[in-house]
Amino acid sequence: MVTMDNYKDGETEWCPGCGNFNILEAVKRSLVDLGKEPREVLMVSGIGQSGKLPHYLKCNTFNSLHGRTLPPATGAKVANPELTVIAVGGDGDSYGEGGNHFIHAIRRNPDITLIAHDNQIYGLTKGQASPTSELGMKTKVQTHGVLHTPFNPLAVAISLDCPFVARGFAGDVDHLSSLLSQAISHKGFSLVDVLQPCVTFNKLNTYKWYHDRVYKMEDDGHDPANRIAAFEKALEWGDRIPTGVFYKRDSEPFESKLEVLKKGPLTGKQYDFAKLDSVFENFS
Amino acid sequence: MTFCLGVISGGIIIVDINIKIGGEAGQGIQTIGLVLSRTFVRDGFYVYGNQFYLSRVRGGHNYFHIRVSDHPVYALDEKIDVLVALDNQTIPEHIEEVKEGFVLADESIVRDNVDEKIVSVPFTEIAKDVSGKKLFSNTVAVGAVFGLLCYDLSTLKKFLSETFKRKGDEVVEKNIKAAQAGYDYVKNGKFEGICNYNLSPQPTNRRILINGNDSVGVGALAAGVQFLSAYPMTPSTGVMTRVAAHADDFNAVVEQAEDEIAAINMAIGASFAGVRAMTTTSGGGFCLMTEGLGLSGITETPIVIFLGQRPGPATGLPTMTEQGDLNFVLHAAQGEFPRCVLAPRTAKDAFNQTRRAFDIADKYQIPVLILSDQHLADGLFTYEMFDTSGLKINRHLLEDRAVGSDYQRYTITESGISPRAIPGQNGALVVADSDEHNESGHIDQTTGNRIRMNEKRLRKVDGLTDEMQMPAIHGIDGADISLIGWGSTYGPLAEAVEILNRDEVSINLIHFSDIYPFSHDTVSLLDGLNTTICVENNATGQFARLLRAELGFEVSKKMLRYDGLPFTPQSVIRELKGMGVI
Numbered sequence: 001m002v003t004m005d006n007y008k009d010g011e012t013e014w015c016p017g018c019g020n021f022n023i024l025e026a027v028k029r030s031l032v033d034l035g036k037e038p039r040e041v042l043m044v045s046g047i048g049q050s051g052k053l054p055h056y057l058k059c060n061t062f063n064s065l066h067g068r069t070l071p072p073a074t075g076a077k078v079a080n081p082e083l084t085v086i087a088v089g090g091d092g093d094s095y096g097e098g099g100n101h102f103i104h105a106i107r108r109n110p111d112i113t114l115i116a117h118d119n120q121i122y123g124l125t126k127g128q129a130s131p132t133s134e135l136g137m138k139t140k141v142q143t144h145g146v147l148h149t150p151f152n153p154l155a156v157a158i159s160l161d162c163p164f165v166a167r168g169f170a171g172d173v174d175h176l177s178s179l180l181s182q183a184i185s186h187k188g189f190s191l192v193d194v195l196q197p198c199v200t201f202n203k204l205n206t207y208k209w210y211h212d213r214v215y216k217m218e219d220d221g222h223d224p225a226n227r228i229a230a231f232e233k234a235l236e237w238g239d240r241i242p243t244g245v246f247y248k249r250d251s252e253p254f255e256s257k258l259e260v261l262k263k264g265p266l267t268g269k270q271y272d273f274a275k276l277d278s279v280f281e282n283f284s
Numbered sequence: 285m286t287f288c289l290g291v292i293s294g295g296i297i298i299v300d301i302n303i304k305i306g307g308e309a310g311q312g313i314q315t316i317g318l319v320l321s322r323t324f325v326r327d328g329f330y331v332y333g334n335q336f337y338l339s340r341v342r343g344g345h346n347y348f349h350i351r352v353s354d355h356p357v358y359a360l361d362e363k364i365d366v367l368v369a370l371d372n373q374t375i376p377e378h379i380e381e382v383k384e385g386f387v388l389a390d391e392s393i394v395r396d397n398v399d400e401k402i403v404s405v406p407f408t409e410i411a412k413d414v415s416g417k418k419l420f421s422n423t424v425a426v427g428a429v430f431g432l433l434c435y436d437l438s439t440l441k442k443f444l445s446e447t448f449k450r451k452g453d454e455v456v457e458k459n460i461k462a463a464q465a466g467y468d469y470v471k472n473g474k475f476e477g478i479c480n481y482n483l484s485p486q487p488t489n490r491r492i493l494i495n496g497n498d499s500v501g502v503g504a505l506a507a508g509v510q511f512l513s514a515y516p517m518t519p520s521t522g523v524m525t526r527v528a529a530h531a532d533d534f535n536a537v538v539e540q541a542e543d544e545i546a547a548i549n550m551a552i553g554a555s556f557a558g559v560r561a562m563t564t565t566s567g568g569g570f571c572l573m574t575e576g577l578g579l580s581g582i583t584e585t586p587i588v589i590f591l592g593q594r595p596g597p598a599t600g601l602p603t604m605t606e607q608g609d610l611n612f613v614l615h616a617a618q619g620e621f622p623r624c625v626l627a628p629r630t631a632k633d634a635f636n637q638t639r640r641a642f643d644i645a646d647k648y649q650i651p652v653l654i655l656s657d658q659h660l661a662d663g664l665f666t667y668e669m670f671d672t673s674g675l676k677i678n679r680h681l682l683e684d685r686a687v688g689s690d691y692q693r694y695t696i697t698e699s700g701i702s703p704r705a706i707p708g709q710n711g712a713l714v715v716a717d718s719d720e721h722n723e724s725g726h727i728d729q730t731t732g733n734r735i736r737m738n739e740k741r742l743r744k745v746d747g748l749t750d751e752m753q754m755p756a757i758h759g760i761d762g763a764d765i766s767l768i769g770w771g772s773t774y775g776p777l778a779e780a781v782e783i784l785n786r787d788e789v790s791i792n793l794i795h796f797s798d799i800y801p802f803s804h805d806t807v808s809l810l811d812g813l814n815t816t817i818c819v820e821n822n823a824t825g826q827f828a829r830l831l832r833a834e835l836g837f838e839v840s841k842k843m844l845r846y847d848g849l850p851f852t853p854q855s856v857i858r859e860l861k862g863m864g865v866i
Contacts (some may be wrong), residue, residue, distance in 0.1 A: 010726060039708045044553070047718070055717075055726050060707035062556055063717040063727070064549065065579055071513075071546040075553025075561065078537055079511060081708060104542035225514050235493070266510045267558040267706065269535040276672045277686065278529055279502055283492035284326070284671070 002032050009058040014049060017269035019170035019196030022213045023117060024053055024175035026168070027086075031059075033181050042083045044073040044147055046093035048124045050117035053088050054200040067097025070105040074254075077110045080265045084184060086110070086236045091118040095131040095151045102153070106160040106189050113183045113190040116153065120199040120205050133177035137204055153193050153209070154234035158227060163188035165230065169214050170196040171207050176250065179245065190249035194244075195241070217244035224248045285380055290663045296393025299329065299354040299483065303366040303429065304324045304381070306347040306374030309340050313370060313424040319426050319447075324352045325442045325493045325666050328486030332357040332775070333493075333664035334850070339518070339602040345373040350664075354486060358775030360666065362854040366429055368835040369393055372550050375402075386478070387426055388470075390421075398491050401477055403432065405466065414465045415458035423459045423728030434479040435465055477737055492667055492848055496660035496772070500630040501526025502563055505639025507814065508677045509588075511554035511561040513547045515569055518602050519658040520592035520624055521563045544569040548576030548587070555585050556716060558706035560589040560642050560679075567596050567609045574616040577651050581621030584694070584702065584741065586645035586652075588638070594659035595848050604848030605658035607771055607821040610830065613653050614800055622648065622744045625800035627655040629756070629774030631665040633797055639675070644751065648744045649704060653844040657821070659850040660772035684710040693725040696736060700743030747800060752803040759785050759792030765865055766813040768839060770827050771818070780856035796827070800834075806834040815865065819843040823848065841865070 007028045030039060042053035047066035054061040060083070064072045069087040077085045094116040096100055105112070121139075122128040122214050128141045130149040138145045155227065157165045164186040167265035170175035173246045176194065183190035195214065197207045223229060263269075307313040314335060321331045333350035349360050365385035369375050372393055379387065388476075391406035406426050411420040413736075423444070432436055444459045470478070494502070494645060501523045504512070514524045528538040537554075538596060541628045542548035544565055551561040565573060570591050580587045591613060595606035613625055624644050628634035634656065641652040687705045691712040695702045700721075707714045715725030720737060722728035756774075759781040769777045774795050794813070810816070810831070818828040818839040823846035831837045843859050845851055860866045 027778070039711050040715055042557070042707050052727065054715075058713065060713050061715040061725065062553065062583070063715075064553075064718060065575055068545065068549045068576070068579075071549030072553025072556065072665070075511060075550035076557035077553075078539070078550075079554040079561075080707070081560045100542055101546055104546065106846065128368070130381055163708055174311070179680035257534050258537055260537060266535055266537065266554075269510070271508050271534075271677055273506075273672055273675055275530075275533050276502070276506055278533070278674075279505060280669055282529075283494045283498065284490055 002037055002138060003036055004028055004032055006038055007031060007058050010094070012056050013052060015200045017199040018049070019119060019194075019198065020049055020053065020117065020131055022170040022173050023115070023176065023194055024056055025130040025195065026173045026180055026181070027053070027115070028057065030180035033231050034184060036084055040082070040083045040084055042076055044069050044076065044085065044087045046089035046098065048093050048122075049199065050088055050090040050093065056217070056257060067093050068101065069072070069093060069193055070098060070101040070112070072107060073112050074108065074110045075192065077112055078255050078258065078266070081111070081123070081261060086184065087112055087114045089114070089116055089129040090123070091120060091132045092122050096155055099233045103156070103160065106157055106162045109163065109189045111187055111189070111255065113192065114182070115180065118153070118197045119196040119202055121202040123198050124200055131259045133194035134204060142149040155231060157191045158231050158234055158247050161227070162191055162247070163249050164190035165247040166191065167193045167195065167244045168226070169210055169243050170194055171210055172214075172243075175216065175243065181256045182245065186248060188253045193241070193248060211243040213239060214243050215240055217242045217246070229239050289602070294817065297661045299352065300361065301365045301433070302349065303354045303368065304347055304364060304378060305368040305370070306345060306368030306378060308343050309346050310342040311370045311631065313348045316368065316422050316425055317350055318364060319440070320429060321350050321493055321664060323443050326443065329354060330356045330666040330692070331664065331667070332359060334360060334659065335662050336624060336849070337603050345371060345377065347374070347378070352719050356666070357779075358529045359779045359853050362812070362852050364410070364430060368425055368429060370425070386432055387830040388425070388432060403470060403478065405469055406464070406568075410465045410469060410594070411462055414461045417458075419461035420458055424466035427463035428470045429466045430463075430644050431467040431470030432479055433483055434471060435483050436485065436858045437463060437477040438781055439485060439660065445546060445699070449850070482506055484790060488728045490669055491525035493520070493664055494631050494655055494667065495662055495664045496628065496631050496634050497522030497592070497662070498526045499634040500638045500656065502655060503635040504642070505530055505536070506635070506672065506675055507639040508560050509562055509642065510536045510559035511539075511551060512536065512564065513541045513550040513554075515541050515544045515547050517566040517569045517590030518588060519661040520564045520566050520673060521596055522661060523592075529758060536838055544572035544677060545576065548573040548589070551577070552583070552585050552587055555785075556583070557585055557709070560586075563592040564592070564730070566592050566594050567612065568598065570609070570613070570616065577623075577720050577741050578617035578619060578621065580651040581617065581623065582718055582720070582824070585716065586649050586701045587616035588641045588645050588652050588654065590654045590656065592661045595653065595846070601848045603658065605639065605772070605821060605850050606846065606848065607657055607773070607826070608779055608846075610655065610799070610825075610826040613655060620738070622650045622748060623740055624648070624650060624652045625655055626652065627771030628660060629771065629795060629797050629798055631660070631663065632670070634660065635670060637797060643678065644748070646678070646750050648701060650744065650748070655771060657772050661819070663772070673828060678802055680704065681706065682709070686713045692723045694723045694737065694739050694740070698743070699747055700740045701733045701747070702740070749801045749804060752798040752801055753797040754803045754805060754809065757794055760790065761792070762793040763814065764790040765815045766818065767791065767795065767856075768818045768831075770799060773819060773821060776851040776853050776856060779853035782864065783853055791866070800830070804814060807837060810837045817841045817843050817860075817863075817865070819851065819856065821845050
């Protein structure tokens with residue numbers, strides 16, 4: 001049986017009280033709950049404080065480049081769909097540097113779960129604005145406050161008909177791990193945006209700030225099958241901030257649509273040199 | 285007027301016919317060129333062809349040039365025997381190249397025979413008359429070319445039947461009628477007796493006509509590529525298309541990525557998970573891939589990158605040729621890590637070098653670049669069918685029984701090569717990191733570890749260097765003059781040397797296909813040469829600079845061409861004369 005000990009690894013380098021600890025805990029719990037063996041799991045991370053997460057977890061890991069979590073995750077999933085592929089990135093990673101990949105990964109729809117650690121700030125580079133920073137938030141770079149409208153990952157994902165769109169809160173590990181389990185089990189691309197306080201650099205969106213605002217949509221009777229209602233919920237931000245599953249639909253993942261993968265994973269296939277002769281027919 | 289088809293060598297007439305078809309994009313010059321080429325190849329001739337086009341789907345003056353010979357040819361000749369003009373620009377632009385041959389022009393372009401060279405044929409009207417549609421005018425033109433050469437139509441007819449079989453008997457019949465009518469108009473009509481040479485089919489084994497891009501694609505399939513992600517970019521796209529055409533039969537996936545950054549990173553992910561993976565691009569796309577190149581370097585994930593060069597910087601000349609990206613591929617990405625650069629000479633070399641690229645990438649767990657260009661990408665070569673009987677694939681992966689739960693991805697070894705397992709193999713956990721990492725693959729920023737890992741990766745260069753091949757030597761030994769070239773210039777340079785050797789000029793060619801790193805014995809070979817002239821399709825002599833930087837070897841002179849066009853044997857000889865060395 002898989003237990004939490006199976007996933008134990010490494011000494012962490014995060015600030016005490018960082019939201020990442022709770023996300024790590026929630027990831028481990030959901031993998032244990034789903035009965036996944038570490039060898040079945042591939043975590044692909046980007047660069048940022050979030051990108052270090054797989055190093056503190058025992059499983060296959062590809063710690064890629066900043067913003068580039070989704071392309072290698074997609075390549076690996078196609079090569080071997082038997083792997084449970086989880087991409088981990090921050091808000092800068094997933095929505096800034098990797099914005100184009102975010103859009104097209106949803107369109108492509110591989111069976112991957114993206115966990116976006118959304119702390120609305122750049123932590124690793126010590127406190128600049130991120131794509132999700134609040135308007136007006138002052139930093140050492142944004143000295144007159146953030147001038148750009150915050151990126152709304154959930155609304156974008158829903159508009160692209162992403163098969164599973166959820167938001168969790170790092171301050172509620174039980175709820176978050178349940179969302180992650182649903183996301184990992186759901187076929188197709190799943191987004192879990194995680195509200196994550198950065199105790200060192202984000203003095204605005206603190207644990208208290210979130211605790212005062214977050215609520216669970218399931219308690220309000222939100223129907224995740226209703227895309228329009230999901231979109232409305234995605235626009236809600238202020239005194240009340242919804243968490244839970246915004247939207248989900250059944251989908252056929254990208255790799256399942258690929259003809260060659262219907263015969264099993266690409267890895268381990270036998271090669272038939274005789275087939276080259278028919279290729280050369282094209283040139284004679 | 286005599287219609288001279290070749291040169292007399294040792295009493296035997298060697299067939300050497302150059303046909304140029306000029307027209308606007310969309311007029312079908314490529315179709316005419318390919319039908320002529322394939323027919324001649326089936327009849328036992330060797331064809332070399334290339335195309336010159338502008339970056340547009342319709343309009344503009346483009347041309348397709350083929351050379352037909354009874355011995356292998358790898359370059360074009362500047363003397364044109366048959367010029368086919370489908371647009372108004374062809375005659376003014378190319379008439380000077382027609383020394384002793386003919387211009388076959390559509391009657392709408394040249395109504396009166398102002399020049400005895402010009403044979404005007406109403407392609408469109410003939411097409412309408414015999415087949416009912418203007419569409420068949422290209423087939424009329426093909427027939428007319430054969431009429432002008434007094435060349436037997438039976439292979440052409442067979443070829444047309446096979447090509448159009450899928451479209452039904454009527455289409456086949458109309459094409460055959462159109463070809464015959466074009467042929468008859470020239471051969472038996474008012475131009476009767478214009479040709480005085482009978483060119484006859486030569487009995488032969490089955491041959492293939494293949495261009496550089498297709499050869500890279502087939503080479504990749506022969507190497508067992510299973511994942512290709514790319515963003516289309518001229519002149520590289522043909523590789524992606526070729527692999528896609530056969531992907532289902534070869535258990536391969538071809539994915540068009542949202543950009544080149546995604547393309548290389550997807551391929552790296554697929555490779556990490558255990559399959560052979562590649563990406564294809566041109567210089568501009570490779571600019572976006574450089575970050576991924578370094579990722580392959582530090583994570584030691586094998587990747588093959590095909591780069592079809594075109595003149596830069598930025599968008600440059602999208603459809604023309606240049607060897608301008610050599611410095612770039614040698615230095616792309618930050619930091620220091622081993623890489624390998626191969627620059628195929630010909631289509632067959634492209635097939636072999638592509639297979640080798642995958643083997644080297646897997647064996648040394650490094651990025652391998654295949655550096656081609658538009659000249660090779662579109663260059664059509666004739667060969668005997670490639671022998672695939674001895675081909676093997678070695679993935680250089682650990683066997684299952686050698687993989688345990690204590691597996692470490694970056695074990696330090698003497699060769700620098702860490703035994704490689706794939707994620708989940710026999711229970712192994714594989715950890716890779718773009719940060720500096722320790723043997724387990726986890727981030728490690730300590731200085732001692734940095735030194736060990738850096739040295740481990742760089743030690744792989746030793747084995748790689750042992751594996752590199754020496755340059756090819758063509759022409760006489762101990763020549764007074766040695767041309768030095770690399771990549772796609774092989775065909776024109778080798779022929780220039782052959783022509784000059786026949787004229788008793790003491791010259792040879794030293795030609796590189798393995799570009800980086802150089803084979804150990806390269807410097808002693810170069811040091812034994814007399815006058816050396818480095819010939820490159822770029823403006824600054826990038827290869828000459830590499831020879832100086834890597835080997836401390838200084839070439840005597842440089843011959844550089846940077847107008848977007850490839851060298852021809854004649855242009856090389858003219859330049860040598862201009863330089864006063866011959």
